[in-house]
Each structure stands twice: as C-alpha cells, then as structure tokens.
Amino acid sequence: xxxxxxxxxxRDAVVAGQQQLAxxxxxxxxxxxxxxxxxxxxxxxxxxxxxxxxxxxxxRDPVIKLPQILLGYLDEDMWPEETEVxxxxxGRVYLPRIGYxxxxxxxxxxxxxxxxxxxxxxxxDGDAPVPFELEExxxxxxxxxxxxxxxxxxxxxxxxxxxxxxxxxxxxxxxVAEHVDHIARALAMLRAEWPxxxxxIEATLRQIVLxxxxxxxxxxxxxxxxxxxxxxxxxxxxxxxxxxxxxxxxGGHVIFSAATxxxxxxxxxxxxxPIGQLTGQVADDRSVYTVLHGAFxxxxxxxxMRRCLDGxxxxxxxxxxxLGRLAFxxxxxxxxVANLATAGILTDRGRQLYEVFERxxxxxxxxxxxxxxxxxxxxxxxxFSYELFARTHxxxxxxxxxG
Amino acid sequence: MTSxxxxxxxxxxxxxxxxxxxxxxxxxxxxLLGQIRGGAVLKDECHPVI
Numbered sequence: 001x002x003x004x005x006x007x008x009x010x011r012d013a014v015v016a017g018q019q020q021l022a023x024x025x026x027x028x029x030x031x032x033x034x035x036x037x038x039x040x041x042x043x044x045x046x047x048x049x050x051x052x053x054x055x056x057x058x059x060r061d062p063v064i065k066l067p068q069i070l071l072g073y074l075d076e077d078m079w080p081e082e083t084e085v086x087x088x089x090x091g092r093v094y095l096p097r098i099g100y101x102x103x104x105x106x107x108x109x110x111x112x113x114x115x116x117x118x119x120x121x122x123x124x125d126g127d128a129p130v131p132f133e134l135e136e137x138x139x140x141x142x143x144x145x146x147x148x149x150x151x152x153x154x155x156x157x158x159x160x161x162x163x164x165x166x167x168x169x170x171x172x173x174x175x176v177a178e179h180v181d182h183i184a185r186a187l188a189m190l191r192a193e194w195p196x197x198x199x200x201i202e203a204t205l206r207q208i209v210l211x212x213x214x215x216x217x218x219x220x221x222x223x224x225x226x227x228x229x230x231x232x233x234x235x236x237x238x239x240x241x242x243x244x245x246x247x248x249x250x251g252g253h254v255i256f257s258a259a260t261x262x263x264x265x266x267x268x269x270x271x272x273x274p275i276g277q278l279t280g281q282v283a284d285d286r287s288v289y290t291v292l293h294g295a296f297x298x299x300x301x302x303x304x305m306r307r308c309l310d311g312x313x314x315x316x317x318x319x320x321x322x323l324g325r326l327a328f329x330x331x332x333x334x335x336x337v338a339n340l341a342t343a344g345i346l347t348d349r350g351r352q353l354y355e356v357f358e359r360x361x362x363x364x365x366x367x368x369x370x371x372x373x374x375x376x377x378x379x380x381x382x383x384f385s386y387e388l389f390a391r392t393h394x395x396x397x398x399x400x401x402x403g
Numbered sequence: 404m405t406s407x408x409x410x411x412x413x414x415x416x417x418x419x420x421x422x423x424x425x426x427x428x429x430x431x432x433x434x435l436l437g438q439i440r441g442g443a444v445l446k447d448e449c450h451p452v453i
Contacts, residue, residue, distance in 0.1 A: 021439075024436055024439055025439075027436070028436065028439075035407070036407075039407070054439055057439060058439060067407055080407045083407070159445070162445050163445050163447070165447065216445075216447060217447035217448065218447065219445040219446055219447035220445070220446050221445045221446065222438055222439055223439060225439070250446075253446045253449070263438075284451060286448065286449065286451075290446065290448075290449050291449075293446055293449050294446075294449035294450050294451075297446075297449060297450075298450065328453075329450070331453055332450045332451055332453060335451040335453070336450070336451060339451070377453045378453060380453065382448070382450070382452055
C-alpha cells in the first residue's frame with residue numbers, strides 16, 4: 001500500500017467506521033430506550049454520533065438523560081412541551097447544539113417547558129420559574145467543531161470512571177477564549193499542508209475540551225467518541241504549534257478509532273494483550289491495540305509537523321518548538337515501529353498499515369537523520385516540554401544542527 | 404419522559420426500525436458494543452517513554 005492508497009483506505013475506513021458506530025448507537029437506543037428511539041428512528045448518522053450519546057451508554061449512572069442530550073436534534077416544531085433537564089453544580093444546563101442555560105439553581109432536576117404559541121422556553125423547579133440566560137455554543141470559526149466552554153457532568157463522569165488520573169480533571173474555562181484563534185490557525189495549517197488528514201478530522205471531530213490536570217494526559221476515548229481533550233496545564237506556550245501537535249495526535253485517535261472499529265481485521269491476537277508480554281519489555285503495559293493507535297498517531301504527528309515545517313512560515317521560536325516536537329515523536333516512533341514488527345501481532349491488513357507507518361518512519365530517518373542523532377530526550381517527561389527542550393537544545397545551536 | 408409523548412405522536416413514529424436499519428444493526432458485533440459501553444480506554448499513554 002503506497003501513501004496515496006493509504007489515504008484512500010483511511011478515508012473509506014473512516015466513513016465505514018463512522019457508520020458502524022452510528023449503527024451501534026442506533027442499536028443501543030433501540031434496545032434500551034425504545035420510546036426515544038421511536039422519535040429518532042429516521043434520523044441521520046449525525047445524531048447517533050453525538051458524543052454525549054456515547055457517554056450516556058458508557059456511564060454507570062448518567063446524570064444527563066437522553067431527552068436533554070437529544071432535544072437539540074429535534075426540529076423546532078417537534079419540541080415537546082416539557083423536557084427533564086439537569087442543572088449542574090454551577091447551575092448550568094448543557095443542551096447539545098443549543099447552548100448552556102445559566103441559572104442560580106445548583107445540582108437539581110428542572111423542567112424545560114416550550115410554549116408553542118410564544119415560541120419561548122421557560123425553566124421551572126416544581127412550579128417555580130427559574131430565571132436563566134442562554135449562552136450559545138462556541139465553535140471553531142468556520143467549522144462545526146465545538147470548543148467546550150464549561151464542564152459537562154456526563155463527560156466528567158466517564159473520565160472519572162475510566163481512569164484515576166482524572167481525579168483532578170478540570171475544564172480550563174478561563175483559558176477557552178484565548179485559545180480559539182490558536183486552534184483555528186492550527187486547523188488552517190493542517191488544511192493547507194495536509195488536506196486529506198484535515199478532511200478526516202473534520203469528518204470525525206465534534207468537540208474539543210481544554211483542561212487542567214497534573215495527572216491526566218491529553219486523550220481521546222471511544223466512550224466519548226468525537227471528543228478530544230487537550231491538557232494545557234504545563235509551561236508550554238500553547239499556541240498553534242501545540243494545538244497542531246495535539247490535533248494531529250488526539251484527532252488521530254478519533255480517526256483511527258473509527259477506521260479500526262473491527263479490531264480483529266488488524267490484530268490476530270486479543271487487542272488488550274500487553275505489548276510487553278510479546279516484546280519481553282514487561283514494563284511496557286500498553287495493549288497491542290493502544291500501540292497500534294500510537295503508531296498511527298506518531299505517523300500523523302510526524303507527517304503533520306514535517307509538512308507544516310516545510311510549508312508554513314512560523315516565528316523562529318515556533319519553528320524551534322515544532323522541530324523539537326517532531327524530533328521527540330520521531331524517536332518515540334522508532335520504538336513502536338520495532339514493537340509492532342514482533343511476529344504474530346498483526347493480520348495481513350494490519351501488516352499493510354504497519355508498512356505505511358514503517359516506510360514513513362524510514363523516509364524520515366533517511367531524509368532527516370539529525371532528528372534521531374542530534375537530540376537527546378532522555379530528560380524529557382512523557383509529554384514534550386518546550387521549556388526543557390529550549391534549555392537542552394538552545395535555538396541557535398538547533399538551527400545550526402538542522403542545517 | 405411522559406412530556407415527550409406529544410412529540411412522539413407528532414413524529415408519526417415507527418414502532419420498530421426499518422428493515423434496512425435492522426439489517427445494519429445485525430451486522431454489529433458484540434465486541435463493538437462492549438468497546439463503547441465498557442471499553443472506555445483512554446489513549447492518554449499511547450506512546451513509549453524514551
């Protein structure tokens with residue numbers, strides 16, 4: 001499979017995977033909430049790919065119920081007279097595709113009433129009116145990708161139930177506004193320099209969450225499919241360079257989750273098998289499926305940053321950071337390319353993917369050997385630190401080495 | 404949920420999925436449903452440590 005064939009494979013696999021995931025949501029809704037399914041039985045895939053729908057079925061005890069999640073997918077002339085909604089601890093009621101109702105009522109079930117005559121919503125607690133203001137959804141300009149403004153309890157619950165690392169997770173509400181343009185510029189760079197990948201991001205990505213945590217890394221999950229979460233806690237600059245890296249990376253997880261919905265097509269062993277059991281490096285407890293995800297996202301980050309370094313005019317500091325990030329992920333890819341070469345992991349289909357990643361990696365090593373020879377990342381933590389990189393590889397020296 | 408009944412009626416809702424939808428649902432594997440419902444694998448440690 002050459003690179004063009006791979007991009008076509010990816011496109012086709014993403015489209016098919018998104019359909020399969022939407023059908024999975026249809027099946028779950030039909031099985032567990034048939035009354036709600038009846039209402040939406042003719043709806044298109046966009047509704048069934050709503051991230052909170054995935055979260056609803058993933059959470060043990062979803063605090064936000066389906067009518068609240070799906071109200072925004074009904075045409076206005078179909079809005080019901082009353083919908084049960086939940087005001088969170090900050091008094092906010094989140095309605096996908098509509099916005100946030102801001103109230104002074106904390107952690108309480110409320111009723112959202114729709115008056116067909118006046119075409120107005122009212123919010124009531126029992127029979128007592130609850131004043132509210134509507135705060136609209138924030139989108140990345142020119143896209144349908146939402147940047148989450150405030151915590152959404154159902155997303156928080158899925159994270160907390162999934163990993164103890166989420167115990168200090170907090171949506172970075174105060175930083176959202178300052179990063180909208182950074183995210184828009186990062187997407188614009190990808191669109192200009194790697195349009196095929198950008199198209200797959202646009203086809204799969206629904207929400208971006210900026211958050212703070214000392215323990216939880218940036219991430220994505222099939223349980224909240226369509227959402228990427230970016231950790232902006234550390235001392236990195238967090239401009240378009242950071243967001244390009246993260247969009248290629250976490251957006252890559254969303255894309256690859258869709259493309260590999262049928263994991264057995266790509267792996268000939270249990271996808272949850274720890275890679276360390278196969279390579280002898282027992283400290284590496286990542287599952288083989290996670291490593292395959294890792295290899296794809298390493299490929300995506302390498303391609304994305306290399307293309308942008310070649311094609312985009314960046315400030316010297318930004319180019320220095322992007323070079324550091326590219327070298328960092330290239331060295332990590334060297335390890336995973338070797339990991340996945342272990343016999344008996346991949347099917348023929350998986351092997352075809354691996355060969356694309358491996359060839360891309362070998363091209364990088366041949367065409368840009370300095371990335372592997374001139375940078376020492378042994379003092380770097382799991383996540384790239386530009387502050388540390390700038391100290392160990394000052395800008396002028398790096399420029400000289402890069403030629 | 405009762406307040407959604409009016410919508411229910413207005414939607415001329417079907418009692419069951421269409422034949423085509425049923426076919427599509429049948430193609431779903433239990434593995435996929437399991438991945439979504441219980442999988443919750445966060446890709447927050449997907450790369451090796453150098």
